[in-house]
């Protein structure tokens with residue numbers, strides 16, 4: 001049994017929901033004076049200072065005076081000090097204090113072929129283009145300035161596995177390139193940030209700079225240069241996800257509003273049963289999943305998400321589903337008559353399920369695993385058998401999350417105890433709207449072009465070339 005709940009993933013979902021309610025379904029394709037357009041991308045840091053290295057191909061300029069600082073290439077530390085930016089060398093000697101902003105200017109006429117380093121960046125190390133460092137209150141902000149295509153070179157490898165290109169997936173990478181470019185311009189048009197266009201986190205798209213670039217993703221971008229998805233001439237919001245489990249979905253069955261460029265149809269290229277009998281079909285790791293939820297933890301899960309506690313649970317039923325099989329309503333019935341209904345994606349989020357495409361059954365005797373016990377107190381451990389299991393830790397039961405680590409105090413699972421539980425069996429990973437990355441991969445392996453792939457997942461859209 002496998003069960004994983006990624007914190008980052010639910011964060012992305014929340015953000016996508018937020019976008020959905022706050023922002024329009026389309027964006028006006030912008031007209032830029034130069035192509036590809038320049039984007040300003042905030043680089044998130046691990047600390048409050050900036051550790052910056054550059055070589056003689058750059059000059060650090062104080063933008064307040066317009067004067068270059070007489071600093072040779074090397075490694076510097078920039079810190080916020082009493083409303084100014086102080087530049088220190090690596091020995092800690094001050095090289096000056098400036099009101100800012102400071103601008104790291106590439107001296108060559110090909111600024112995107114040069115790169116510098118930000119050693120304490122969260123998602124990357126090397127970056128192309130230019131850099132601006134300014135103070136926002138007392139917080140140092142770091143913005144990478146580069147053209148859109150160079151930006152996407154640092155985005156695409158974070159969105160889809162570049163190695164897929166070696167196994168027949170180049171057309172999937174190209175489809176993802178068009179989706180990522182469209183999504184970048186969509187976010188750009190929303191003006192969700194001040195002083196920069198895009199951030200480098202999941203809020204916009206994860207951007208790892210030059211450090212993330214690969215040959216396959218660069219090639220996918222070059223072969224689709226400037227191409228974006230439009231519907232009646234306007235840019236779309238190209239939702240995508242890991243796997244649809246064999247059926248695509250429309251947004252109104254997950255959230256509320258409807259969009260004209262999504263449909264809900266079977267997707268044999270992402271159905272783990274491989275109904276077409278393709279001989280090189282790849283089944284996504286999470287095309288099928290199973291998750292246990294102990295009955296007596298349901299109340300806690302509901303209360304945590306702001307619902308009332310129905311008390312001791314009598315039964316859990318799927319009341320209604322959509323044509324895709326995705327669940328519309330789950331009802332949790334308490335012994336004393338109180339009941340809670342969860343609708344659409346809500347149930348998935350509350351229960352921590354991978355997708356909305358599932359069935360539920362009660363299991364009289366599944367197990368809770370006790371990892372180890374020291375002085376009578378059970379401790380959680382992180383080893384593969386425990387991923388997704390419910391683990392007793394002292395007084396509480398807790399689901400193990402992937403990537404969590406705990407001190408290892410024992411040498412394996414000590415014992416298990418039966419509990420009354422529910423078993424959810426499902427298909428797919430993600431909301432199911434728009435492009436399934438796994439489906440795109442199988443389509444590519446089956447010989448479909450990226451244009452075929454995009455027109456299946458975003459029906460009625462066109463590919464427009466901005467530059």
Ligand SMILES: [Zn+2]
Pocket residue numbers: 192193198199200201203204205
């Ligand atoms: Zn953002």
